[in-house]
Amino acid sequence: MTTDNRGVVQSVWDFFCSLKLSIFLLIGLAVTSIIGTIIPQGPPAPEYLQTISQAKFKIYAALGFFDMYHSWWFLLLLYLLTINLIACSIKRLPRVWKIISEPTLVMDEGFEKSLSLTHEVKVGGEPAALKDRAAAFLRKEFAEPRLTEVDGEYHFFAEKNPYCRLGVYVVHLSIIIIFIGAIIGSLAGYKGYAAIPEGGSVSTIESRSGKQIDLGFAVKCEKFSVSFYDTGAPKEFRSILTVLENGKPVPGYENVKVIVNQPLTYKGITFYQSSYGPTGEGGVFHFTVRERKGGAPVPLTVRQGERASLPGGGTIQVLEATQEVRSVLPQFSGPAARIEVTPPGGSPQPFVVFRDYPKFDEERGGNLIFTYEGADEKYYTGLQVAKDPGVWVVWLGCALMVVGILLAFFLSHKRIWVRVARGRVTMGGTASKNQAGFQLAFDELVDKLKSI
């Protein structure tokens, strides 16, 4: 390698070891991340496209703004961050490791000058006798000391929390572990969606990228139900699921309740309650009909998409029905159905009937008075399906990060040196954090040292 080359390599290395680069990258990530919270992500909706000009659309698309967190330049920032992180750690870790593994055991004159906290006490007596008292003092008041003898002087070294110096590196490592977990998840896992009608089952699902994925087993939806609070807000979406292997229910996975915040996991694949809807088929609606002029109410059952005949001629058909009418007609609540009644020889009349307002239809003035009794409507349950073998790596990284931050912020590597010479004992100390707090502790130690 020529000197020139080495110069280039060196400056590239210095560039990646620089903390200024980290600050630039962190702020750069913060600022660019804003874009994706303003511009909708994913395939742009037609309504959104109408609000921006053609030129803007072209620029946004070229820069990857519609999927910006996976755009090349955003990933580049993340790669640079990773390289910066690794380079900085490679450069600094050996020095830190040396402080931990090969501590300075002897405080000589030169080293003493470099310490900001030092104190000397005059004491009478032989160094050899003082030695044991100094050791006992450190052991009692600070930490187990290590003794080195140099030219008839005794040097003690004691320390607390040396490993907290690694906290910062634990944090940095944790970031890389989280990235690894995310990469495992994106390579070996998938996210998908399954819609299962009540009574039906699926054994393949469609992934977000549109691929069909074979689960290797089947999931059956036994039942789906939804309940509401008095206010009309949804209270619970509940699917009852059974896992089937070769068509047979798997013990322990029969009739499992799945609600939001309570998923079902089988063989590393997890099913989350996410949506629901009417299947639009097989629904059965119940009504009662009575004649205005009197007589007992007659129950009536109408199937979805079919006409049923009415007592005394004519037909009835259900146009649409809902479990909760509030969203369409805010002044009402509860289940409702829009039906179409065709009298014999007359023209079809559409109108709405409600379950919770049984007298409502009297006011319509028709010969027949209808009451809606509710539906045995068939629903499908919409489940998010996810497999993510990397998720445990991510959690490991998160745990390490929290531990590392606590080590880095709340523990301090404190070191004390004591030199015992004829007639005087000298103490020096330093801490990796909170020097002011350490000074108080050091002053207290000095007070106690005076009386050894």
Place this chain on the structure above:
Amino acid sequence: MSSSLLFNVTTICYMVSMLIFFAFLASKNKTVGLAGSLAAYGGFIIQTIAIILRWRESYAIGHGHAPLSNLYESVVFFSWTIVLIYGLIEFKYKYRIVGAFVIPFALLGMAWAQLGLNSGIEPLVPALQSNWLLYHVITCFLGYAAFAVACGISIMYLIKAGKESDSAPAGGLLSMFPSIRILDDLNYRAIMIGFPLLTLGIVTGAAWANYAWGTYWSWDPKETWSLIVWFIYAAFLHARITRGWVGKRAAILSVIGFAATIFCYLGVNLFLSGLHSYGGGR
């Protein structure tokens, strides 16, 4: 006694505390400063009782959930956490005057909640029916509160540093401020409390999202903004160990960080859309 009455008393306490702190700035009388702190702590105790009462009221009407579920409740809790973190910092470092720049944030929160927000106790929608709500909201808000305190301290720093440019110590009201070196240090200490809490908040949020939806990260605007806030404070932490970035630039980063925090908390719900409909302007 109802919680809403006690919340009104709390608001008045914080108002009184803020006014006394301003008087403290003007009078430089230690007793006045003590009175300011006492008013704030009185308000804090009453607010604590009110939050517990509201929790019980929610059980009494059959909803039964912690008071952390809508915008009103979260603003009240935010204001509580701000006074809590202020109290911790005052207790440990004894710089009472910081209250003059922190209690106004708590007061602002309470006044807005009591005057402008719907205080009804509502049932929990399915997405929020989880213990993760508790862990997530508590850690996030404690973090936000520490950033609020850091922001107050940074504003003090910027005011004092601006006036002190000619190396002559500032007189007048500013003589009550701790020295800019101490303000710089306090700013760092407040962020040292906030950063681990925000990290825990993001982690618990990711854990919850993974548990409820099967993805720990989906770049939803709220998630992204919390990450933006996290990046800014990470930059702050590294700035401090880089020469040339301590002092004024660090204080400015801290103020920007808190502005981003507030946007993450409120702006995202008001201006952007996403999964965290919770806390929206309903």
